Amino acid sequence: MRNLTLTGTPGDPSLTVLGALRRWVGELRQNRLLIHSLFWRLYLHRFEGSAAGWLWVVIMPCVPLAVYSTLQTMGLFSASLLNSGQDLPRAVYSGWGILFFLSFAEGLRLAAGTLVHHRREIIQTGIPKMVLLVVNTLHALGDTLLRAAALVLIILFFRVAPHPGIAWAPVLLLALTAFGFGLGCVLSLIAVYYRDLLNILSAALSYLFFASGVFIHIPDHDKQPAMDLLLKFLHWQPLYIIVDQSRELAFGWADRPWALACSILFCFAVVPIGLTLYYRGESLVNSHL
């Protein structure tokens, strides 16, 4: 028998990281069928009603990859130098960057907007909020897999021989998706009070798209002091490190393996921290939805 007790306690501030993880796993187990059902509904049926139907499910995630790769191949076919000195076609170079950046950015964007965008469903049907957060993250992960498949085709087209380090790619993609999810959990709560946050986030992600090593290397120093500080920040932020070093790992040799390892750990650590913060405040937001 499932019992429900609700009290007027404001939030759950005493919740520990371990408690939050336990609660999360329990919630996922309890709602696994619902997550499965909603994922397929949201993922496969989002283009239902259009003439091409589910084909758009495959096409749409690959559009940024295709657009940037094609443009860069046509206009800027010159080889790009990796840090390790190996040449890489621009299409592969930027395609890789786009794949990794979007695995973070899409996960974050979808998770952060979950409570605001699904507020009617939450209040009307009582659907657990975490279920929607997880479903949206799986949505981002599904798109990432499709993009990865498209990138494999590009790599095969250009006959680029990857290094064995490419085997780490799934772990790295998962780390970035986890980063987006953890951060998104916290932002989703705050966005309930200030929806402006979603617009700010959108602007920030647009900025990061061009400042996270997707298309270019970011040097770690500059002659101008102000620029030097900014570049140092961008150079050492985990998103850039993973995007840049994963490419090095796959097609050259990563020159900052420790930074990469730390970034991966950081990304995964954001999940329990984000969940703890989320569960501490989750019960407070329904009244404002």
Next chain:
Amino acid sequence: MEKASSTATFEPAPAGPGTDVVLRVDHLGKKYSHTPAAARRPGLRKLLRAMAGLQEPPKPPALDKEEFWAVHDVSFTLRRGEALGIVGLNGAGKSTLLKIILGRLRPDVGEVEVFGGSGGLIELGAGFHPEMTGRENISTNATLLGAKPADIERLTPEIIAFADIGVFIDSPVKQYSSGMKVRLGFAIAVHFVPDLVVCDEIMAVGDFDFRQKCFNRMNELRRDRSFILVSHGARNILNFCDRAILMHRGELISDGPPGRVLEEFGLCQRHFSPEHLRALLAHRRTSLTGHGDFPVLPDGLDDGDDATEAADQPDAPARETAPTLVPDPVLVSSAQDAPLVEAGWHRLNGATFNDRGWSGETLNSQFGPQVDPQPAITGLAVDWNLRREGRAFVHTHGQPWRVRLWLRLGRAAAKISIGFPIFDETGRMLLGPLWEQGATPLPAGAWAGLDLSSQPFPLLMGNYYLILTVSEGPAFLWRRRLGRFTVRDPFDRSWQAHGEYAWHTFQNSAPSAETH
């Protein structure tokens, strides 16, 4: 747990395993702000404090500026199998209370405990995906209600049959009318209801037949579920609920038998404060009868749009029923054999309904698929004494007008009411003779007869339709147009209804002022 200062006197009973209490609401309070923008900053501050692990400083549950109590200091309990009605004016806090009970909102003060699962029949079809078909939405929505895949697969045909939306079940839900969405939503919801079912104005949805089907289903569920029903229809509360509470401006004002609470609801006015209303009710209870009994339904309450009337309830007030053509139609016989048609009488539609009527196909087309596993009516026949002229039945004004119903029940039923409403050709109901069963249950398995007569029949020239309604509590067991008949008037009067009037002549001068 902080508790609000209590002015209510309804102390909750201890609850939980070992007792039959399924819901305990203890000094519940929920605050809202008049202006959401004003609530934003303190709300975020509260959220960030909770995220940072900081406890909120203890403070009395007072209202900040711009805040108001949507629900304030509400306490009650609900026992297994009990149906509780909640009445109150718009904005009384009923829906907020339901949302808290369903776990969709968190209270600011107080506590709610639900022992077992709770689910709502609220905003039916809210989770439907517009691009998916009805069939696909059944699966998703049922999962949302906690159903297992095997149960969903097993019950899907039954849900589809109950929703009765035909071939549209395989069309995208966006093509559904709002009524069809509600039908499907209700069909899904009632097949996966938990221990405590919360219904918000469920009786106001769907067309007439579907509403009856809903009532039937809810009556079935009542056997082992607890219900909370919010409705503005007094009749729904009276017929369905064992107990009712009255809410006003977020506060619980009265808790008791539905008849009494509905009477008190009739005294509610928006500008009354809860204290004012409590004082008024206390005074009225004392001054009227001394023990809180109220004789009639309050005026102005929506009592539904159908011909049903509540069956006897021990604590319901005596109600003004639809006018009957004769004072007391009585049960005239009870025989084991199927009734014969007497000389001078005609059996309507040439049918003696047995085992719930015509062929299954016809029955389905008339009433939708059979959902009651234990049919209440196993035999039904209606005779009338009208003269037959070709294919038409004719009644001449001034002659006795009589209808006889033969009824055989498949199970004992104590809340049977039988109506013979008469409609004109435009669909307007002109007469509504209604018989209500007393406390004695009608026996199962035997034919019982009910005679209705009227002399003179009040309607003059015209064509009329006779309808039969057999209800058990609020739910129709039968509702069928029995036949059309013509009334001829030997005097060829031009008006439609004619009564017997008493005239008294007297002789006097012009009225003068009374002297004392």
